[in-house]
């Protein structure tokens with residue numbers, strides 16, 4: 001095997017993973033013969049219908065290439081340029097989209113809220129909404145919620161209720177960044193409908209990439225009026241796939257076979273196992289409650305370096321610092337065991353060095 005094809009050792013991200021078999025099978029199947037372009041094909045139609053079935057409502061469905069586009073374009077559809085979007089200070093739309101939402105909306109401003117464990121805190125959100133009402137300040141229009149959050153936690157239905165109350169009271173729309181929505185569903189054991197439109201969400205950006213696809217996120221407008229002209233917005237932004245069936249078909253593979261939830265459950269289970277082993281073997285507690293597929297840890301720099309020297313890849317810059325260990329649909333249990341064993345050795349060595 002070519003050296004560049006050697007497997008890497010990683011808990012870096014769920015987008016390091018490959019394509020899951022179910023998505024791959026449907027992709028192959030969609031490749032027999034020709035089909036109409038730009039979403040006018042049977043695969044796209046079937047997949048949109050399947051989303052409406054899963055979410056138990058007649059929503060408008062769009063497909064784009066990635067999550068940054070999904071968030072940026074959907075927020076632009078909810079805002080005028082003089083509006084603002086309230087989000088958590090660690091939100092992907094703030095920290096990882098290079099100003100995409102502001103660019104797509106011609107200047108809508110993000111207002112950053114603090115909140116424990118990566119979640120928006122209703123009193124803090126209300127403070128941002130009511131802080132100013134004069135004409136010199138961008139008018140709050142949207143509350144954006146990341147589910148599961150950037151810190152691996154999950155909003156409960158009760159959490160969402162508090163935010164919905166504010167949205168209703170002040171006439172704001174609710175946007176959900178669901179890059180890891182499936183992981184949140186797996187955790188909460190609520191239906192997708194209960195967790196979105198029944199909880200007041202107007203638009204959901206639903207992640208396929210981290211759930212086992214090669215490419216392609218879905219945007220679901222539960223408030224159909226907000227989807228008016230959205231197809232033109234996608235096209236102008238270069239986000240209308242001409243061979244749309246190759247995004248739609250793998251999605252159908254995830255939905256029809258149940259792989260979307262199975263994949264998320266596996267990722268969550270591996271993170272739970274990792275958390276348990278960290279506690280048992282090394283006495284290490286996570287920085288935040290582990291509620292989805294990631295575990296955040298504080299580790300001494302020499303231990304981080306020792307793990308990296310062993311070839312382990314992970315991020316140390318997400319959220320609020322610390323090491324983020326992210327599991328995906330294909331994380332093997334042996335990888336967790338190997339990481340734990342390397343970590344234990346590194347910790348022992350660092351502690352011994354500290355005692356000299």
Ligand SMILES: *Cc1c(COP(=O)(O)O)cnc(C)c1O
Nearest residue numbers: 066067068069092146150177179
């Ligand atoms: C990965 C991710 C996205 C999408 O990122 P892209 O790289 O643009 O596909 C959006 N939101 C969150 C919270 C993410 O983790």
